[in-house]
Amino acid sequence: MTIKKMKEQFESEKDFKVYESSVLSFQGVEGFDVYNCSIPFVWEGKEYIYGRVEKREEWARSWVRLFEKTEKDEYSLVRDHMIYQLEDPYISIIKGEMVLGGTHVRKRSSKIDTYYGYFYRGTDLNDLDYFTTGPDYMKDIRLVELDNGKIGVFSRPRNDEIKRKYGTGSMIGFAIINTLDELTDEVIEAAAPIDGIFAKDEWGGCNQAYLLENGNIGVIGHQCYTQSMEDGEDLSVYVNISFEFDPQTFEVKDRKIIGTRSCYPEGPSKVPSLIDCTFTSGIYMRNDGKADLYGGMSDTMEGRITIDYPFSVPLK
Secondary structure, three states: OOHHHHHHHHHHOOOOOOOEEEEOEEEOOOOOEEEOOOOOEEEOOEEEEEEEEEOOOOOOOOEEEEEEEEEOOEEEEOOOOOOEOOEEEEEEEEOOEEEEEEEEEEEEOOEEEEEEEEEEEEOOOOOOEEEEEOOOOOOOOEEEEOOOOOEEEEEOOOOHHHHHHHOOOOOEEEEEEOOHHHOOHHHHHOOEEEOOOOOOOOEEEEEEEEEEOOOOEEEEEEEEEEEEOOOOOEEEEEEEEEEEEOOOOOOEEEEEEEEOHHHOOOOOOOOHHHOOEEEEEEEEEOOOOOEEEEEEEOOOEEEEEEEOOOOOOOEO
16 A cells, blocks of 8 residues: 555544644754754663754754753753764664764755765764764665664665666665674665565655564654645655564564654644655653654654554564
8 A cells, every 4th residue: 555545544544542742842052943853862861862953944054963851842952062964863772882873965066966874883972983974875774783682774775776676766675784893885785675665656764773572673764755736836745654574584564654744733844845744753662651753843843742652562
């Protein structure tokens, strides 16, 4: 089934429950939007989040900055902390190390030339070490520590070759490495494709990966398509999805939508084509067994909705 049809069914159903829906506020960056954040995380007893910081009228001129949680749904800038020239940050904890990733946009003569995934690692948030770069023109590279101590790597190739071969705008690939030192652009580029996720002309990627008790991987991601409107405007529709992935057989099961833009509070859009866009951050488990799902809203804000835990197996 196409993601457009799945979205229509999802938004017409009455039994999907959103228990809370809110917008995060960010203190200390007045005059800037903060969106497309990492998931919240606890480090040395404090809760943080990395956010993409950008002025509303600008594009591809953003920074990633660290914020500390000060109230419910409120985060304050950690001043004098490292400023990363990146977009759309994400984090993973790999063998006790923090791994921070994000998209670095390269320009020539003020125009976008290409972009890469940059990766930083370490145990001191004030001194993360830049250690590798992903392939040319690839976003949404994600890591997860597996139950055998190895590391799963999700890729997201999106190019003309993918379009010709699969008919989709992008694919999600998967590879396994032994250590972070083996994370190279060649390994990421060679990741084997996972079939059965995207239909014709759809695209998307993995945003956060979680090891499940049975050894499979729970994936929280985004899936997208273009919708033509009567006024001639094309909408880029992004929805939040989840699925379970077997790293041995490459089987994908229980793929479903867990959030759309309408689940989050109303708010402005950076451009008209993104009014129906929520770029997934990931989930954060609550003490009551439910999950807080975080997502960027129309490239202007970061939202949080509380939903039922999306996987059939508990997190490990």
